[in-house]
Amino acid sequence: MSVVSTRLAARIGLAAVALSALTLTGCETPAGKVDVLQSSATSVVAGSTYAWAPVTSPTQRATDPRVANDIINQRIISAVDGALAAKGYRRVSSPGQATLLVSYYVGLEARSDIQSNNMGPPPAAACGFRGCVAGWGFYGAPMMDVETINYTQGTMILDLVDRASGQLAWRATSQRRVDSADADQAALNAVAADMLKTLP
Numbered sequence: 001m002s003v004v005s006t007r008l009a010a011r012i013g014l015a016a017v018a019l020s021a022l023t024l025t026g027c028e029t030p031a032g033k034v035d036v037l038q039s040s041a042t043s044v045v046a047g048s049t050y051a052w053a054p055v056t057s058p059t060q061r062a063t064d065p066r067v068a069n070d071i072i073n074q075r076i077i078s079a080v081d082g083a084l085a086a087k088g089y090r091r092v093s094s095p096g097q098a099t100l101l102v103s104y105y106v107g108l109e110a111r112s113d114i115q116s117n118n119m120g121p122p123p124a125a126a127c128g129f130r131g132c133v134a135g136w137g138f139y140g141a142p143m144m145d146v147e148t149i150n151y152t153q154g155t156m157i158l159d160l161v162d163r164a165s166g167q168l169a170w171r172a173t174s175q176r177r178v179d180s181a182d183a184d185q186a187a188l189n190a191v192a193a194d195m196l197k198t199l200p
Contacts, residue, residue, distance in 0.1 A: 030190035031156075032176020036198055042162045042169040044100065046200045047088045051098035052077065053161065064108045067183070075185050076104055079192035080158065087199055098163055105157045108178070110150065117145045154178035158195055170199065 038044070055061065062068035080102065081091060092098050153175065160170040172195040181187060 028176065029194050030187070031174035031194035033174070034195055035173045035175075037168075037171040037173075039167060039169050042165060042167045044160055044170045044200050047090070048099040049090050049092045049097065050084065050100040050102050050160070051092050051095040053101040053103040053159075054095060061104060062106045064106075066108060067106045072106075072183060075183070075188050076106070076156075076192070078185065079188040080104065080196075082189055083192040083196045084199075086193065087196060095163065100169065101161045101163050103159045103161070105155075107155045109153045109155070111153045113149045113151070115147045115149055117147075151177050152179065154182065156191065156195070158192075160199075172196065172198075 059068070061073060066072075084091070084102075089100075095101055154177070156174045158172045158174075159168060161167065162169045174191060174195050182191075
């Protein structure tokens with residue numbers, strides 16, 4: 001291999017590494033935008049016991065039929081259990097024996113974005129076999145491409161309540177665009193781990 005070829009290959013390799021780094025930097029985290037609210041009066045102690053809060057209403061965890069069903073419910077519970085266990089929290093069967101009560105809510109909302117792209121001005125002139133016809137010119141009216149993008153915004157709220165006082169101790173809220181692929185177990189596991197990463 002020549003010196004020129006070697007240098008070119010090295011430059012291409014460096015460019016690929018730089019592009020990979022930029023791609024990774026721009027990637028969204030599994031849970032999207034996560035906001036955490038922590039009580040200053042009620043603390044969460046690492047390694048505490050927890051139980052799932054009793055459900056008193058069918059709409060307590062979700063209202064949209066796409067997520068308000070037993071399959072999604074079990075997947076979310078499994079994902080949160082796994083993320084809590086990884087941080088040292090221990091699940092107990094009876095809420096009366098737990099230090100913390102865990103609950104969640106999932107909501108879906110249809111949204112639209114309007115995206116416009118300036119495609120630049122039309123050509124200064126259009127020419128054919130009969131000659132040229134003047135256009136708008138370089139400073140003429142630009143051509144615009146306007147597109148409506150419809151998507152589903154998903155919100156998941158995860159609450160940890162101090163059982164003894166009944167006070168909210170810790171809450172994480174995740175917001176991101178979602179589709180049907182986000183309902184599988186692996187995706188939900190990643191979302192739960194991301195939401196709970198700042199939990200003590």
